[in-house]
Amino acid sequence: MPPEYKYERNFGNSPDVAAIRDGASLPRLFAFCAHCRSPALARKYVLDWVLFNLIISNWDAHGKNISFFVGKNGIEPAPCYDLVNIAVYPEYQQELAMALGDDFDTRVSAFQLADFAASCGLSRSLVQATLTAMCKQVVEQLPRVWAACVLKTPAEQQFAANLRDSIQQQTSRLLEHAGMMQDVVL
Incomplete structure (x- = not known):
């Protein structure tokens, strides 16, 4: 793919071009999986990739x-x-590179998750179960990873603490919204 199509909004997100969405998108990515040697495994891999990126x-x-x-x-x-x-x-753009459902908002909601599942041909229960399991695994492993970090300077320690806290907050939010997915009416 040409580099200028790596973002779904291939001309940017300014108001005059934000509606142009000819770049890479999650529905296109999941559709591409049909061409893989094992379409089901490829779709699962892409789902894991999407959800892990949300978690972190x-x-x-x-x-x-x-x-x-x-x-x-x-x-x-x-x-x-x-x-x-x-x-x-915070100096970088805080917007999803590819829409989740039809939304680029990083404060992922149950509606976005349900819309993502529908737009990519995934069952809500699969997305919900996968996201819940991944969040729980990250929460379980985070203390072990934190303990293994060798942080030498106060700046490194502060950055690592901010990173850890960010991931903890995000997993908490995602777990809450994953639990509400089944109640969403699209």
Whole structure:
């Protein structure tokens, strides 16, 4: 894909061009999975990628941050990369690179999650169960990861604490909204 199409709003988000959405999008990404060697595994991989990026507040998860291997046996998702918490960098744009449902808001709601599931051909229960399980795993592992950090300077310690707190707040919010997904009427 050409670099200028890596964002869903390929001309930017200013009012005069925000409605132009010809770039990479989650529905297009999930539709592409039909061409993979194992479409079901590819869709699950992409779902995990989307949800993990939400958990860590990687609002800049765009179309060039997910890759696929093309080989003699077909197309398969490549390992994840460029997983960065953008929320701890207030100087960067705090908007999703690809809409979740039809919304670029980073304060993900139950409606956005339900709309995302519908627009990508996923069951709400799958999205809800996967998001809930991933959030719980992150919450469980975060203290272990925190304890393993070697932080030498006060600046490193403060940054790591901000990162940890950001992820804890996001998992709490996502768990709350995942629990309300089934009640949403689209």
